[in-house]
Amino acid sequence: MSDAASPDITPAAAGAPATATAGGATQETTTVVEFTQVGKTYDTGYTAIKDVTFRVDDVPGHMEIVGILGPSGCGKSTVLRLIAGLTPQHPATTGIVKVMGKPVEAPGADRGFVFQDYTSFDHRTVEQNIAFGLECRGTPANERLELARDWIQKVGLDVKRDADKYPHELSGGMRQRVALARTLVLKPRVILMDEPFGALDPKTRYAMQDQLVALSREVQATVFLVTHSIEEAVYVGDRLFVFSNAPGTILQEMSIPAPDRPARVMQREPDFLDIVFSVRDLVEGLEMSDRAGT
Amino acid sequence: MAPLPLLALRATPSLPVRQAAGGVAIVLVLLAWYLLTSGATPEARAISPSVFPSPGEVIKGFPSLVTERNLVGGIAASLNRVFLGFGLALLVAIPLGIVAGSFRLFGAAAQPISLFGRTIPVAALLPLSLQMFGIGELQKVMFIFLATAPFIFHDTARAIVGVEDRYVDTARTLGASSSHVMAKVLIPLALPDIYALIRAMFGIAFGYIMLAEVVDAGAGLGYILLQSQRRGMPEHLVGTLFVISALAYGIDALFRFFERGFFPYRRSHE
Numbered sequence: 292m293s294d295a296a297s298p299d300i301t302p303a304a305a306g307a308p309a310t311a312t313a314g315g316a317t318q319e320t321t322t323v324v325e326f327t328q329v330g331k332t333y334d335t336g337y338t339a340i341k342d343v344t345f346r347v348d349d350v351p352g353h354m355e356i357v358g359i360l361g362p363s364g365c366g367k368s369t370v371l372r373l374i375a376g377l378t379p380q381h382p383a384t385t386g387i388v389k390v391m392g393k394p395v396e397a398p399g400a401d402r403g404f405v406f407q408d409y410t411s412f413d414h415r416t417v418e419q420n421i422a423f424g425l426e427c428r429g430t431p432a433n434e435r436l437e438l439a440r441d442w443i444q445k446v447g448l449d450v451k452r453d454a455d456k457y458p459h460e461l462s463g464g465m466r467q468r469v470a471l472a473r474t475l476v477l478k479p480r481v482i483l484m485d486e487p488f489g490a491l492d493p494k495t496r497y498a499m500q501d502q503l504v505a506l507s508r509e510v511q512a513t514v515f516l517v518t519h520s521i522e523e524a525v526y527v528g529d530r531l532f533v534f535s536n537a538p539g540t541i542l543q544e545m546s547i548p549a550p551d552r553p554a555r556v557m558q559r560e561p562d563f564l565d566i567v568f569s570v571r572d573l574v575e576g577l578e579m580s581d582r583a584g585t
Numbered sequence: 586m587a588p589l590p591l592l593a594l595r596a597t598p599s600l601p602v603r604q605a606a607g608g609v610a611i612v613l614v615l616l617a618w619y620l621l622t623s624g625a626t627p628e629a630r631a632i633s634p635s636v637f638p639s640p641g642e643v644i645k646g647f648p649s650l651v652t653e654r655n656l657v658g659g660i661a662a663s664l665n666r667v668f669l670g671f672g673l674a675l676l677v678a679i680p681l682g683i684v685a686g687s688f689r690l691f692g693a694a695a696q697p698i699s700l701f702g703r704t705i706p707v708a709a710l711l712p713l714s715l716q717m718f719g720i721g722e723l724q725k726v727m728f729i730f731l732a733t734a735p736f737i738f739h740d741t742a743r744a745i746v747g748v749e750d751r752y753v754d755t756a757r758t759l760g761a762s763s764s765h766v767m768a769k770v771l772i773p774l775a776l777p778d779i780y781a782l783i784r785a786m787f788g789i790a791f792g793y794i795m796l797a798e799v800v801d802a803g804a805g806l807g808y809i810l811l812q813s814q815r816r817g818m819p820e821h822l823v824g825t826l827f828v829i830s831a832l833a834y835g836i837d838a839l840f841r842f843f844e845r846g847f848f849p850y851r852r853s854h855e
Contacts, residue, residue, distance in 0.1 A: 375754075375757075375758050376757075377754050377757065377758070397757075398754075398757035398758050399758075399760060400758070400759055400760030402758060403758055403759070404754065404755065404758035406751055406754070406755065408751050410751050410752055410754075410755040412752065412755075412769075412770065412773070412774065413774060413850050413851075414773045414774060414776070414848075414850050415850075423756070423759050423761075423769070424759035424760050424761075426769070427756075427759060427760045427761045427762065427765045427769070428760055457849065457850035458850070459850060459851075470755075473759065474758075474759070477759065477760065483758075
């Protein structure tokens with residue numbers, strides 16, 4: 292499994308830290324996120340992921356979107372939260388999680404996170420929600436207002452109509468647009484998305500997928516997108532990680548064509564559907580063999 | 586035959602019907618009160634005037650309640666004690682509750698003490714407050730403080746703990762420091778709940794002060810109640826009860842009014 296992910300890292304059961312140190316010097320400038328034999332076992336004894344190894348490089352001018360697929364409870368979210376540095380998933384029990392060559396120690400604005408659950412701050416307007424991170428960063432008020440309004444527009448909301456609305460006045464799709472804007476305004480290096488469009492209707496979902504592709508290219512961020520929808524992963528992703536059942540590990544890694552047409556057009560085309568079906572067969576096959584093997 | 590729709594289990598009547606039901610109940614109680622206390626002579630009344638006054642007597646006694654018994658001064662004295670004791674409890678217990686809710690170790694440390702304070706019946710604190718603070722104003726104020734602070738502390742901590750992790754996680758990934766999380770996320774998101782607990786606790790504190798005022802108060806609504814009973818003036822006693830109820834309702838209405846202004850982002854009010 293680990294050999295499929297990252298051939299230039301020597302798998303070493305006991306010597307993982309040594310491997311990482313040795314590799315660190317040369318990968319510092321080229322690798323955005325790197326997992327080296329990462330495992331997470333909770334105090335309760337439950338193992339969420341084991342032996343997860345992958346590397347996502349920084350290719351100038353081409354920021355990757357990585358789709359993460361797998362059965363429920365396979366530790367997909369654990370992977371995202373480890374990159375973000377969020378407890379209790381962080382720290383990993385075994386292995387090393389590195390972002391931009393440095394081990395992850397705590398959450399930071401360089402790794403934005405968009406959750407499935409709506410997390411707009413209820414007491415802040417749309418504008419104030421989007422300005423939250425800038426406020427923490429100490430950006431002057433007028434500057435952050437300007438940036439926030441800029442991003443209200445970029446995610447497809449209307450400054451005049453929506454800027455002063457409170458979250459309870461927004462639809463699910465609008466809330467996720469706010470969440471996206473709130474993250475992107477900080478120009479994160481990595482965007483972590485955990486089923487962000489899971490609760491949206493298909494039409495809104497397509498629109499959000501297109502927005503995500505366009506905007507992540509604009510801010511030059513590497514995106515990790517956890518999703519249950521194979522169509523979504525295949526459409527949005529440049530690369531797919533397929534996870535096994537718990538304890539989760541990467542069963543298959545594959546490259547797929549990047550999206551170059553609107554979601555609702557491309558996702559109806561036979562070529563696209565061929566890929567979806569082959570991925571679906573693969574996922575189901577891998578799941579079955581995994582179950583048979585354990 | 587089908588049951589009447591209004592009497593079906595958990596059926597919700599329309600607002601006018603509900604209001605009419607409340608009005609009918611009031612009229613029935615007043616009617617029963619009137620009938621039980623009416624009669625040409627005291628002997629002819631089902632309930633003796635020395636036990637319970639008639640509605641007419643309460644209304645007739647009201648002017649003297651205001652002038653001779655200094656009702657307004659009594660209201661001011663009682664409210665003043667509640668404001669001081671309750672205000673002190675807010676000043677002490679809310680910051681401590683915020684700390685206990687934000688840093689779980691402090692919360693765990695405070696848990697047994699808070700439990701002790703909350704399980705003691707409030708009337709049982711009365712002798713201790715007399716022992717510690719004498720029988721003057723200080724005792725009244727400290728009694729309110731002792732009776733309400735443990736609850737305010739506990740509920741504030743719970744409101745902070747109740748802020749869901751996803752908000753904290755989100756703030757962290759947007760670059761918020763611990764103090765940012767406290768000031769910009771935990772406290773503002775818990776504030777509506779804290780306000781609601783203040784509102785509820787103030788109503789309770791207003792009730793507690795009557796208890797403290799039965800001990801050598803010199804002034805206050807509780808004092809008026811006790812004196813009316815001792816002097817055999819049941820019309821003042823009952824009249825004061827109506828005033829207390831109206832006052833409590835008025836204060837609560839004020840809290841509700843400000844709630845709307847403070848928290849425009851709350852989805853619903855009532």
